Amino acid sequence: MNSVRARDVAAKHGAEKLVLVASRRTDMPRFHLDEIIDGLNTGVFHPQPLMNPVFELAFTPGEIHSVGLWSQDYSLWLDRRGEVKYPYRYWYRFTLLPDDPAVKPVAPPLAEQLRQIEILARADGPDAVNVCIDPLFRYRPIGESEWRDPFTPEFLDEVMRGCSAAGITRVTISLIDYYRKVEERACRFGIEFFYTDKKTPGGIEAGICMGMKVKSAAGRYGIGLRSCCEPGLVDAGIARKGSCTDGRLLNSLFGAGASERPDPGQRRKAGCGCTLSMDIGRYAEYGPMSHHCGHDCPQCYARR
Numbered sequence: 001m002n003s004v005r006a007r008d009v010a011a012k013h014g015a016e017k018l019v020l021v022a023s024r025r026t027d028m029p030r031f032h033l034d035e036i037i038d039g040l041n042t043g044v045f046h047p048q049p050l051m052n053p054v055f056e057l058a059f060t061p062g063e064i065h066s067v068g069l070w071s072q073d074y075s076l077w078l079d080r081r082g083e084v085k086y087p088y089r090y091w092y093r094f095t096l097l098p099d100d101p102a103v104k105p106v107a108p109p110l111a112e113q114l115r116q117i118e119i120l121a122r123a124d125g126p127d128a129v130n131v132c133i134d135p136l137f138r139y140r141p142i143g144e145s146e147w148r149d150p151f152t153p154e155f156l157d158e159v160m161r162g163c164s165a166a167g168i169t170r171v172t173i174s175l176i177d178y179y180r181k182v183e184e185r186a187c188r189f190g191i192e193f194f195y196t197d198k199k200t201p202g203g204i205e206a207g208i209c210m211g212m213k214v215k216s217a218a219g220r221y222g223i224g225l226r227s228c229c230e231p232g233l234v235d236a237g238i239a240r241k242g243s244c245t246d247g248r249l250l251n252s253l254f255g256a257g258a259s260e261r262p263d264p265g266q267r268r269k270a271g272c273g274c275t276l277s278m279d280i281g282r283y284a285e286y287g288p289m290s291h292h293c294g295h296d297c298p299q300c301y302a303r304r
């Protein structure tokens with residue numbers, strides 16, 4: 001198996017240290033936490049980029065700038081973070097969706113997620129917690145004519161109130177994108193999505209309308225919106241261009257060392273502002289290296 005050193009990857013990123021992300025590919029903090037804890041303690045991870053073989057990433061704690069944990073449920077992390085022997089710096093991308101079993105079949109209820117946000121913000125600082133309502137969409141059970149919008153004013157108000165109480169001043173939003181695998185998975189769940197794109201009649205307008213609703217709720221609590229790959233929302237003045245991995249912010253939070261170069265592996269044409277990092281997740285769904293995600297979100301882009 002090919003092995004790379006974190007300091008060599010960081011040098012290629014034009015940086016002193018490497019930013020780790022766990023993970024865009026699966027919910028590691030909820031379903032693969034042993035691997036995160038063991039890896040941080042032993043200095044070895046086994047990432048697998050899309051369509052590439054698994055490789056070994058070796059590191060000492062001093063080669064790592066910070067560790068980004070991406071999840072819908074940090075309950076296990078909050079219980080077990082003390083098992084990591086070294087003083088890493090952590091930041092979070094916390095996805096929130098409404099408590100509608102059709103779109104959030106497994107992840108915890110919003111009230112529990114807001115409780116976790118409050119604890120993370122207290123432990124690691126509110127700016128280290130990037131709350132994402134991601135993605136916004138409408139759906140309908142197959143056979144019904146009316147679209148349902150689960151992002152109700154009550155949901156949005158509860159999110160913004162909880163974020164504000166935790167000291168959080170920015171929330172990230174995105175709109176659902178069409179992927180054939182998403183449409184097929186939704187079909188198996190007995191639903192279909194309304195896409196806010198040019199191909200859907202009224203799609204662009206609906207996307208702006210959804211964004212405006214979020215902006216209005218956020219504004220009541222002094223929260224600014226960032227977009228994840230949504231130039232239309234930026235152009236409409238609803239959100240500022242966002243970066244889920246933001247080297248400049250990470251350097252200001254945790255001290256210099258992280259790359260501030262744009263990540264060419266992300267959807268830059270779609271407005272992604274992420275900077276270079278290394279994702280330690282794998283797309284494998286089965287076998288000994290499986291990173292299967294048990295959250296089973298019908299709108300998941302990551303799973304095959």
Ligand code: SF4
Binds near residue numbers: 026072296300302303
């Ligand atoms: S099913 Fe997909 S969208 Fe849902 S938590 Fe897992 S990786 Fe994320």
